[in-house]
Amino acid sequence: MSLTIGKIATLANVSTDTLRYYERELLIEPAAKSGGGYRLYGQDALRRIRFIKQAQQCGFTLTEIRALLTLRKRDEACCQDVRQLALEKRLQLEAKIKAMKVMSNALHNLIEACSIDSRPLDDCPILAALEQAIGNTN
Amino acid sequence: MRIDLFYTPGCPKCVANKEGLRATAKKLIPNLLWREMNVLDEIDYAVELGVLTLPAIAIDGEVVFASLPTSQHFERELVKRISKEA
Numbered sequence: 001m002s003l004t005i006g007k008i009a010t011l012a013n014v015s016t017d018t019l020r021y022y023e024r025e026l027l028i029e030p031a032a033k034s035g036g037g038y039r040l041y042g043q044d045a046l047r048r049i050r051f052i053k054q055a056q057q058c059g060f061t062l063t064e065i066r067a068l069l070t071l072r073k074r075d076e077a078c079c080q081d082v083r084q085l086a087l088e089k090r091l092q093l094e095a096k097i098k099a100m101k102v103m104s105n106a107l108h109n110l111i112e113a114c115s116i117d118s119r120p121l122d123d124c125p126i127l128a129a130l131e132q133a134i135g136n137t138n
Numbered sequence: 139m140r141i142d143l144f145y146t147p148g149c150p151k152c153v154a155n156k157e158g159l160r161a162t163a164k165k166l167i168p169n170l171l172w173r174e175m176n177v178l179d180e181i182d183y184a185v186e187l188g189v190l191t192l193p194a195i196a197i198d199g200e201v202v203f204a205s206l207p208t209s210q211h212f213e214r215e216l217v218k219r220i221s222k223e224a
Contacts, residue, residue: 080148087146087177088192094185 002032002040012049019049025062027052027069058086059093139163139219140171142196144189147176151206152193158209159195166216 009016022028023039028048030039048069055065068085071077113125121127141163145152156174163170177184177192187196195203195212202215 084146084149084192088190090181091177091184091190091192094181095188095190098185 002042003046004034005030005039005041008041008046008049011046012053014049014053022049022052022062025066027062027066059089064089139167139169139216139223140173140198142173142175142187144175144177144180144184144192144194144196146178146192149192155206155209159206159212162209162213163216166213166220 003011005016005019009019012019019028023030028041028045031042031045032040034040051069052062052065055068056062060068064085068082071081071085110126110129113129143156143159145156160172163172175183177189184194187199188201189196191204193206194201195206197215197219203212207215
């Protein structure tokens with residue numbers, strides 16, 4: 001059964017613009033075009049779109065998802081290859097979490113330093129610290 | 139000198155030149171501490187050091203190789219570090 005772009009977008013809960021973007025990124029392609037030139041998709045495209053969305057939720061970029069989809073088609077690929085990519089993604093996510101914790105702690109310290117909220121803006125330690133940081137990077 | 143090789147079990151490229159690298163390190167470093175870390179068991183340590191890809195090699199707590207180097211490349215790096223320490 002062929003699905004139009006509007007129909008498959010509704011079923012997958014994405015916009016038609018998203019599907020066109022996926023197509024430009026070589027993640028999906030229509031199975032055929034109608035006589036009027038409209039894109040037509042098969043049921044496998046719906047599975048593929050759901051796979052892409054799920055992988056995005058796990059933090060994979062579209063480039064990485066393309067690599068995962070390519071792996072699926074490679075005869076010699078095995079689960080270990082996918083596991084390797086997933087593990088590297090986890091390491092990258094953990095590194096981001098670590099960096100964000102450092103940022104959160106820095107903000108916590110600034111918030112603690114600014115315990116008197118009635119001070120004029122010129123005396124705000126948060127703004128002063130940020131301005132000092134800007135000065136240090138210049 | 140402490141060398142940590144981070145790997146995943148069953149990963150062919152992780153073990154491709156592992157023995158060659160260890161032999162290179164043993165030849166050059168008398169007080170070598172060579173550790174092979176299964177990243178599944180040591181994920182916190184790997185994150186702490188900043189390992190982002192596998193396999194990877196950290197020397198004295200610093201990720202120096204984000205993939206396995208050739209023995210020649212590895213030797214050059216070790217010689218550079220040994221001469222810095224001397």
